[in-house]
Amino acid sequence: MIRAVALVIAAWATLGSINPDAAGIERLRQHDIAATLTQNPDQLVALWDDDATLLGEGEAPVVGRTALRAVYAAGGTRCLAYTPHFESLVIEGTVAHEWGRFEATFQGAHDSAASVLHGRFLRVMKKQRDGSWRYSRIMWQEDKT
Numbered sequence: 001m002i003r004a005v006a007l008v009i010a011a012w013a014t015l016g017s018i019n020p021d022a023a024g025i026e027r028l029r030q031h032d033i034a035a036t037l038t039q040n041p042d043q044l045v046a047l048w049d050d051d052a053t054l055l056g057e058g059e060a061p062v063v064g065r066t067a068l069r070a071v072y073a074a075g076g077t078r079c080l081a082y083t084p085h086f087e088s089l090v091i092e093g094t095v096a097h098e099w100g101r102f103e104a105t106f107q108g109a110h111d112s113a114a115s116v117l118h119g120r121f122l123r124v125m126k127k128q129r130d131g132s133w134r135y136s137r138i139m140w141q142e143d144k145t
Contacts, residue, residue: 021091021133025098025125028133029084036082036104041072049126049134057119057141080114081105084121094127095136101143118143 028047035043045065054062054071062071086100099122107114124137 019091020131021096021127022089024127024131024133025089025091025096028125028135029086032135033082033084037079039072039075039077039079041069041075044072045069047135049128049136051136053137055137055139077106077108079104079106096125096127096133098123098125102140 031043032047035047045068048065048068050065052063052065052068054068056062062068082102082104084100084102086098088100089098090096099120101118101120104117104119105114106117119140120143121138121140123135123139125133126136127133
């Protein structure tokens with residue numbers, strides 16, 4: 001029994017070391033959660049590749065890091081909670097894509113009550129020269145079901 005547990009732990013450790021890209025994407029996800037909660041425009045823009053494109057429901061496409069920063073700086077809401085749920089991740093060389101769902105709780109600058117948004121997303125990521133990952137495209141919409 002002890003040997004079986006040791007083999008499982010060794011196999012898990014080996015898989016983690018074989019796929020550094022999955023670990024890099026997980027770091028990007030964690031930075032995304034932290035930046036979303038702070039709503040800091042600089043932290044949010046740092047998540048994106050130079051050819052960034054955000055496609056939000058009912059909004060014009062936001063193209064480029066400068067445009068993204070302007071959108072983030074305009075803000076107007078506070079993020080009280082943000083929880084993404086990942087359904088699929090595919091890594092193909094220097095490009096990866098994932099989709100999932102999220103819940104976010106926001107409060108407007110002049111609102112006393114918070115509102116909860118349930119949504120879904122499709123994200124494309126690019127591997128950077130330093131081995132880190134950044135978002136290239138994100139599309140999201142409200143999940144009304």
